[in-house]
Amino acid sequence: xxxxxxxxxxxxxxxxxxxxxxxxxxxxxxxxxxxxxxxxxxxxxxxxxxxxxxxxxxxxxxxxxxxxxxxxxxxxxxxxxxxxxxxxxxxxxxxxxxxxxxxxxxxxxxxxxxxxxxxxxxxxxxxxxxxxxxxxxxxxxxxxxxxxxxxxxxxxxxxxxxxxxxxxxxxxxxxxxxxxxxxxxxxxxxxxx
Numbered sequence: 001x002x003x004x005x006x007x008x009x010x011x012x013x014x015x016x017x018x019x020x021x022x023x024x025x026x027x028x029x030x031x032x033x034x035x036x037x038x039x040x041x042x043x044x045x046x047x048x049x050x051x052x053x054x055x056x057x058x059x060x061x062x063x064x065x066x067x068x069x070x071x072x073x074x075x076x077x078x079x080x081x082x083x084x085x086x087x088x089x090x091x092x093x094x095x096x097x098x099x100x101x102x103x104x105x106x107x108x109x110x111x112x113x114x115x116x117x118x119x120x121x122x123x124x125x126x127x128x129x130x131x132x133x134x135x136x137x138x139x140x141x142x143x144x145x146x147x148x149x150x151x152x153x154x155x156x157x158x159x160x161x162x163x164x165x166x167x168x169x170x171x172x173x174x175x176x177x178x179x180x181x182x183x184x185x186x187x188x189x190x191x192x193x
Contacts, residue, residue, distance in 0.1 A: 090157060104142050
């Protein structure tokens with residue numbers, strides 16, 4: 001079975017593709033910076049039992065330091081995305097795309113591991129439903145951003161290649177030629193003054 005990711009020509013059906021990627025990049029950067037601040041505050045204030053979430057993969061308290069490090073890495077790669085989108089550099093966008101796919105796969109594996117190995121008796125079904133809703137929203141937004149970046153990389157690659165125009169005269173076949181003169185007639189010579 002073959003699954004192809006869609007190619008987008010516009011972001012959210014209204015913005016140009018590059019401006020949409022830049023907008024998503026700034027929103028993602030601001031969100032990452034906010035989450036670094038919140039998790040850092042919770043970790044340094046000594047609040048125990050804090051639920052930390054990264055793209056839907058959640059952990060209680062102990063993984064907070066790792067989550068802060070991952071959000072800092074995401075901030076750095078968002079800067080790379082923004083610079084690549086502003087300057088139209090496909091290699092920077094490709095590096096962000098690889099990081100995005102890797103972080104999305106890691107978050108999915110962590111979420112699956114969390115749901116399989118969870119033996120917390122204080123957690124109810126409601127918390128699982130909430131985490132699944134947050135995970136679905138996080139995965140959907142990240143997947144949409146990665147599809148937009150992929151479409152922008154393709155668009156930049158198409159703009160970089162020179163256009164190949166078809167030679168219209170080459171498509172004329174000999175049967176279409178119409179000769180009005182006979183072979184024994186000489187062509188008219190221009191008059192010389």
